[in-house]
Amino acid sequence: MDISFKKIVLAGIGSMAYSFEKSSELIDSLIKKGELTVEQGKELNEELKRKKVHEQETENASGGITPDDLKKMLLDLNLATRDDIRNLEERIKNIEDR
Structure with a gap:
């Protein structure tokens, strides 16, 4: 689990x-x-x-x-995913490096 x-x-x-x-x-x-x-x-x-x-x-x-039900519920909440956070971190780093 x-x-x-x-x-x-x-x-x-x-x-x-x-x-x-x-x-x-x-x-x-x-x-x-x-x-x-x-x-x-x-x-x-x-x-x-x-x-x-x-x-x-x-x-x-x-x-x-079920885990699939849980994933669907979390998607419906429209929370930031790990990838979303990584992308934002990368964008912030790029802006700071300018």
Whole structure:
């Protein structure tokens, strides 16, 4: 697996875990404030877990993002490529050498 692709996948997993953690903290906060009952909080947490598991199963079943999909997404973002940067560096060097 390409290192950059692996980093993006790991970042996605990390953000999912972070958002799940933050959602759990929010639910706990609402329970403490009395805006949710303990039972409602448990139900919300269970629903979050079910959705998270379902999303992971769906992603695993579809194979997740392929390297080609990732390349297409990055191209769609219109980011500078290594070649673009090298060309710009070369142009800057030529201008400086004048």
